[in-house]
Amino acid sequence: MTPLSRNARLAALAAALALSAAPAHASKERFVVDLVNEPSSLDPQVQWNPDSYYVYRNIFDNLVTRDDKGEIVPQVATSWKYLSDTEIEFELRSDILFHDGSKLTAEDVAYSVKRITDPKFGSPQLGQFDKITDAVALSPTKVKLTTNGAYPALLAQLVKLSIVPKAIVEAVGKDAFNLKPVGSGPYKFEGWQRGVQVSLSRNDAYWGDKGPFPAVIFRAVPDGATRVANLQAGTSDLGVTLDSDQAGQLKSAAKAKALIGLTERVAYLRLNTTKPPFDNAKLRLAAAHAIDKEGMVDGLLGGFDKPVSQLLTPASFGWIEGMNGPGFDLAKAKALVAEAGPAAKAEIELATAPVFDQRIVQAIQQQLVDAGFTVKIAMSDMATYLKRSQAGPEATSTLSFGRWSCACQDADGVLFPLVHKSSGWSAYRNPKADGLLEEARQTLDKDKRLAAYKQVHEIIATEAPLVPLYQAAVLYGATKNLQFKPTPNESMFLNRMSWVD
Amino acid sequence: MQGFLLRRTGQALVTILGVVTLIFFVQRLTGDPTYLLVPETATKADVEALRHALGFDRPLLVQYLDFLADLARFDLGQSVVQRVPVLTIIASRLPYTLMLAAGALVVACGIGVPMGILLAVFRDRPIAKAASGIVLAAQSMPTFWSGILMILVFSVLLGWLPPSSTGDFSHLIMPSFALGLLSMATFARITRSALLDELSKDYARTARSRGVRTGRLLLRHVARNASIPLITVAALEISNLLAGAVIVETVFAWPGIGQVTVQAILARDFMIVQGVVLMGAFVTVLLNLLSDVLYSIIDPRIVLEGTR
Numbered sequence: 001m002t003p004l005s006r007n008a009r010l011a012a013l014a015a016a017l018a019l020s021a022a023p024a025h026a027s028k029e030r031f032v033v034d035l036v037n038e039p040s041s042l043d044p045q046v047q048w049n050p051d052s053y054y055v056y057r058n059i060f061d062n063l064v065t066r067d068d069k070g071e072i073v074p075q076v077a078t079s080w081k082y083l084s085d086t087e088i089e090f091e092l093r094s095d096i097l098f099h100d101g102s103k104l105t106a107e108d109v110a111y112s113v114k115r116i117t118d119p120k121f122g123s124p125q126l127g128q129f130d131k132i133t134d135a136v137a138l139s140p141t142k143v144k145l146t147t148n149g150a151y152p153a154l155l156a157q158l159v160k161l162s163i164v165p166k167a168i169v170e171a172v173g174k175d176a177f178n179l180k181p182v183g184s185g186p187y188k189f190e191g192w193q194r195g196v197q198v199s200l201s202r203n204d205a206y207w208g209d210k211g212p213f214p215a216v217i218f219r220a221v222p223d224g225a226t227r228v229a230n231l232q233a234g235t236s237d238l239g240v241t242l243d244s245d246q247a248g249q250l251k252s253a254a255k256a257k258a259l260i261g262l263t264e265r266v267a268y269l270r271l272n273t274t275k276p277p278f279d280n281a282k283l284r285l286a287a288a289h290a291i292d293k294e295g296m297v298d299g300l301l302g303g304f305d306k307p308v309s310q311l312l313t314p315a316s317f318g319w320i321e322g323m324n325g326p327g328f329d330l331a332k333a334k335a336l337v338a339e340a341g342p343a344a345k346a347e348i349e350l351a352t353a354p355v356f357d358q359r360i361v362q363a364i365q366q367q368l369v370d371a372g373f374t375v376k377i378a379m380s381d382m383a384t385y386l387k388r389s390q391a392g393p394e395a396t397s398t399l400s401f402g403r404w405s406c407a408c409q410d411a412d413g414v415l416f417p418l419v420h421k422s423s424g425w426s427a428y429r430n431p432k433a434d435g436l437l438e439e440a441r442q443t444l445d446k447d448k449r450l451a452a453y454k455q456v457h458e459i460i461a462t463e464a465p466l467v468p469l470y471q472a473a474v475l476y477g478a479t480k481n482l483q484f485k486p487t488p489n490e491s492m493f494l495n496r497m498s499w500v501d
Numbered sequence: 502m503q504g505f506l507l508r509r510t511g512q513a514l515v516t517i518l519g520v521v522t523l524i525f526f527v528q529r530l531t532g533d534p535t536y537l538l539v540p541e542t543a544t545k546a547d548v549e550a551l552r553h554a555l556g557f558d559r560p561l562l563v564q565y566l567d568f569l570a571d572l573a574r575f576d577l578g579q580s581v582v583q584r585v586p587v588l589t590i591i592a593s594r595l596p597y598t599l600m601l602a603a604g605a606l607v608v609a610c611g612i613g614v615p616m617g618i619l620l621a622v623f624r625d626r627p628i629a630k631a632a633s634g635i636v637l638a639a640q641s642m643p644t645f646w647s648g649i650l651m652i653l654v655f656s657v658l659l660g661w662l663p664p665s666s667t668g669d670f671s672h673l674i675m676p677s678f679a680l681g682l683l684s685m686a687t688f689a690r691i692t693r694s695a696l697l698d699e700l701s702k703d704y705a706r707t708a709r710s711r712g713v714r715t716g717r718l719l720l721r722h723v724a725r726n727a728s729i730p731l732i733t734v735a736a737l738e739i740s741n742l743l744a745g746a747v748i749v750e751t752v753f754a755w756p757g758i759g760q761v762t763v764q765a766i767l768a769r770d771f772m773i774v775q776g777v778v779l780m781g782a783f784v785t786v787l788l789n790l791l792s793d794v795l796y797s798i799i800d801p802r803i804v805l806e807g808t809r
Binding site for chain 1: 505531532533534537538539541542543544545547548550551553554582583585589590593594597629644645649652653656657660663664665666667694751752753754755756760761764767768
């Protein structure tokens, strides 16, 4: 065979293959969502990661939820009242059916709470609910929760607690339930082709707003560029976690668009106040003045994120309108560094992990160097970064970059762990701030809580143990005619989406 | 032959045990996955509670002995992230890896071997120079780039092929080419040098002087002898492909072993990593053994140790 005929054959083969290939296009009957990874588990109580809850929150209902404005509103519970500071009674809907046709009752709610709070069960979410000490069904539509002490963030936490059917979970066991979850939500679990896709179908008997798509496929597409290509080729309808360049790319796309929302996630710098140079409050302020948040957001992040001057976002309870913190002032930063003399020269280790935007980390390093500090970036894998970040002031790095979300939209889940001395994340010791945080955690009085958080914000602004940077944006890609409003808690409720023509 | 196989199997078991022991301890040197599983707001007590529930607070030696005991029962344990048996996860991914490896091998051999023949037969002529340019280009294009480029051209621009994921046969074409083109270059180079080597030998020259034509000379005389190095390379390439084509699988969202391994390493899902490494070690050892046996079948001059 001559080389020519061989080549001709190959070309013919390639052409034949190309013609026979009809790409499967997404359609209005079948809604295709590209996640980064496949869900790790669909039992809503045994995991904590976005790719899982994007899926399972459509299969299950929760006691309460947040509407598109961010307010906590009824879902399974129709109303609730505090019997005392530590007891709260929920009235439940009586018309909710699980996907197998059985009725959702107070027994299921009590069981779900007890299951996730049982330390032996080993739920990663235990810490979000371990203040609940008891759950009792008072009647088929009434359930009472008891907490150890007043717990103002309870409702905000319950937004994340899915109700599982007691009878089914007990009958099939934990592992089987994970493989074939049964909930009461707007979508039913259909199948899981491991590594490839999870399919859901619309629950036509759903008590609330029904979803617009008869069938939904969640796929794992790890590469961001591929998620964008899928949208452009029309083989997917929604893609998660794009970066600002990819979102920009979709602006000129024929079939797709970018959807942008601000989240409750706040990016911050944490300064270790027990180690030089940041044991000196003036040098902490110098660092705060050295950072140009606006410049980073506009220049590196495409302007989607939003600079903040308090360690919280407007999406969370505890945000105080009009607060100011140390702004960008390089001359002032340089002056403070010069004033401190050789104390400012101590080498600063800036801890980070690959999941964070390294352009931001490098910009921070550069800005601090410009002000006169000596900064070295210390990159480690995420597990090591997390372990070290929570190791307490003695063992943790001098400086670390992070993005914080409590998934509860409440200052208690942000300020308490990052500042209070009892938390491993805190590298700051201030009895006054600790007292205020405890006070805000132990009262149900909203005004008292806000007053306490305002003072904590002020302490952070003057002492600079942490430098708030920006409210993080979440970037999705979607087909042109999809209507979907991204929410601060990064949830993806299919029955809140719709088609526009 | 029996003695040889027996001894090699014994060696293989020791090798595999060594590999799994190494991976068991190396993974645990850097801590455990607990921190990655909990929300940021988890307190130290929460983290400890989960670590206890998962059994990572037990002494390392106890964990290791447990692991070996399970292994003896062919139980690879349960993924700490997915809470599903590792065997189920690997079994669900393996068919895709095999498919992709086969596709890539077809591309690599189907293009690489003829290309190598071309390079050897038309040595120093323009056609060979052009071919070597193609080989060089295929080898120097990184797959994360060539993969995305293919997607943009054949899916977004032309709409001929599905951009990613699995489904019918058309989904396999681009990943196979992206992966196969890299190995193609290796096959072409090995084929070329093996052929040139054989063609310069006395028997080939004698055949030529007898008037045997090039095609017949290659097919009847040289092919068999030149295939020994090819088998070695093929064995190595196959075990590489099976261990996972991480980048290609990521770019094309192909649900193979490589993708799941990277995710497991990042998530410190020890059990999955152990399972995959065990499988990789097994495949490599097996293929090496196979290629040794194949040598002796193809070339009777090669005698396996212990068979005399």
